[in-house]
Amino acid sequence: MAARCDDPAVLTEQEELQRRANQVTDESLESTRRMVQLVEESKDLGIRTVVMLDEQGEQLERIEEGLDQINSDMKEAEKNLTDLGKCCGLCSCEKLRAFEESGAYKAVWGGASNQDGVVSSQPPTSRVVDQREQMMMSGGYIRRVTNDAREDEMEENLDHVGSIMGNLKSMALDIGNELESQKDLIGRIGEKANLNVSRIEAANQKANNLMKR
Secondary structure, eight states: OOOOTTSOOOOOHHHHHHHHHHHHHHHHHHHHHHHHHHHHHHHHHHHHHHHHHHHHHHHHHHHHHHHHHHHHHHHHHHHHHHHHHHHTTOOOOHHHHTGGGSHHHHHHTSSOOOTTOOOOOOOOTHHHHHHHHHHHHTTOSSOOSSOSHHHHHHHHHHHHHHHHHHHHHHHHHHHHHHHHHHHHHHHHHHHHHHHHHHHHHHHHHHHHHHHHO
16 A cells, blocks of 8 residues: 555654664753753852852951950050059969960960961862863763764863863862861860950959959
């Protein structure tokens, strides 16, 4: 029986394979475009996080500087109290003088400290770069089927994704290091604040005693 003229064309096996290859290529191309969009969004988020952490770190450093200034001012105030006590015929304030000899004080203000937050380790980005170079030397990221502009764009997209992924890895390590540094800084701030409170209370007590004389 002869085929009707309005029947759909019957594809040969070769044509069906070509149709399927084109379909898969189109889907793969869209996937790489979505990947580019996702990593770009992740990069922007990472950059905003780094900026926010930097600003937070600067604020914490200013707080610590303020506590250091309070500690310095208290030294001068204690000296004045001691001089005043001597003028009144009282013994020097041993309690105030011994404050800086305490282990807690020396642990916070005495000796060298790692207040600069210097990170000795550097992000191992070379491994990411090496992997990308190996992929390019082996012929690229994809196995070419249609060998057309779509596959060229896929290669470009995947190369771009690989580059950003390397940057994201370095960024994640930097964020982790900064968080660890700020954690130490926050700990120092808490210790300095507690010591300043104790020092101020001791000085106030001494001042009150002098006023009662």
